[in-house]
Amino acid sequence: MTNYIIITVILAGVALALFYWFRHQRLLRERAQLMRDAIRHRDFSFRLPTRGLLFGEKALQEALNDLGSETQKLLARGEVESWQKLTRILTHEIMNAAAPIQSISQAYLSSPDIDGSPFKEGIRAIHDTSKGLTAFIDNYRKLTCLEEPVLTDITLRSFAQNLASFYPQLHWVIDIPADLIIRADENLLRQVFINLIKNAIEAEAKTIGLAPSPLPLWGSASISQKREATAAMRHSPKGGAGRGLYFSNDGHAIPPSVAQEIFVPFFSTKQRGTGIGLSLSRQILMTMGMTLRLSDSPLPDYNVTFVIEQN
Numbered sequence: 001m002t003n004y005i006i007i008t009v010i011l012a013g014v015a016l017a018l019f020y021w022f023r024h025q026r027l028l029r030e031r032a033q034l035m036r037d038a039i040r041h042r043d044f045s046f047r048l049p050t051r052g053l054l055f056g057e058k059a060l061q062e063a064l065n066d067l068g069s070e071t072q073k074l075l076a077r078g079e080v081e082s083w084q085k086l087t088r089i090l091t092h093e094i095m096n097a098a099a100p101i102q103s104i105s106q107a108y109l110s111s112p113d114i115d116g117s118p119f120k121e122g123i124r125a126i127h128d129t130s131k132g133l134t135a136f137i138d139n140y141r142k143l144t145c146l147e148e149p150v151l152t153d154i155t156l157r158s159f160a161q162n163l164a165s166f167y168p169q170l171h172w173v174i175d176i177p178a179d180l181i182i183r184a185d186e187n188l189l190r191q192v193f194i195n196l197i198k199n200a201i202e203a204e205a206k207t208i209g210l211a212p213s214p215l216p217l218w219g220s221a222s223i224s225q226k227r228e229a230t231a232a233m234r235h236s237p238k239g240g241a242g243r244g245l246y247f248s249n250d251g252h253a254i255p256p257s258v259a260q261e262i263f264v265p266f267f268s269t270k271q272r273g274t275g276i277g278l279s280l281s282r283q284i285l286m287t288m289g290m291t292l293r294l295s296d297s298p299l300p301d302y303n304v305t306f307v308i309e310q311n
Contacts, residue, residue: 102134106127152185156182157178160174170205170208196277199251204252206250209249209302244309254304263292290309
């Protein structure tokens with residue numbers, strides 16, 4: 001009888017160990033599928049939790065998380081540098097073509113032989129069009145001629161509250177610790193915030209939310225994992241600096257088909273949009289050692305969340 005009990009306990013222990021082993025392997029397989037889906041969709045911002053992993057698996061997952069984050073930053077930087085080179089070439093060539101047209105047409109308009117002739121209005125149209133084109137291209141030169149940042153310590157909450165006072169039509173939810181300080185160029189950072197606010201207003205947003213981000217969001221994670229990240233953000237120490245900043249709004253959601261293009265210079269879905277705001281904002285932040293990306297998972301109560309992170 002005693003031997004029977006011992007054998008039963010051993011078999012039960014083996015069965016339980018096999019159950020947990022298979023369960024653990026299934027969870028690892030699901031985790032690998034999440035990362036595979038994220039990479040397939042070029043979403044390298046995934047950061048899966050390490051809770052419940054063995055020490056070796058935990059170290060591997062942390063390395064993969066860091067690798068995904070670094071890959072995202074390298075891709076963003078490569079895109080920015082490519083667009084900067086292309087923009088520099090295009091603006092140079094267009095300016096070379098437009099400047100003589102503007103100069104020659106201006107000379108003809110100043111000639112007494114043209115004044116009162118039937119050619120004057122046509123020459124004026126040529127002059128005004130070339131002048132407008134020159135001003136248009138000159139505006140886009142900002143993408144390749146950014147000023148060098150002068151970094152200072154900025155109290156982020158006071159900075160945000162001051163900026164919010166210029167937009168009283170919006171409801172602001174500023175959940176930023178009073179002692180959270182970042183090092184940035186105040187004027188350049190203000191320009192980034194203004195661009196994001198302008199986009200939100202154009203998307204008919206009524207509320208802007210700002211909160212520190214101790215954990216990046218990931219687009220392919222499960223609902224429980226997303227909740228875990230959100231809970232970590234909400235219960236992080238109030239004095240902690242976090243990993244960055246969530247900039248959210250409740251305007252129209254950005255469709256997935258558009259989300260891949262929003263940082264491409266000159267791309268805009270708005271009838272009167274220039275397509276320069278988000279691209280310029282990302283470049284400005286890169287000069288200060290930061291990155292800007294769109295989260296695939298907006299924070300609760302919002303439709304759009306941008307993430308500003310320190311490199």
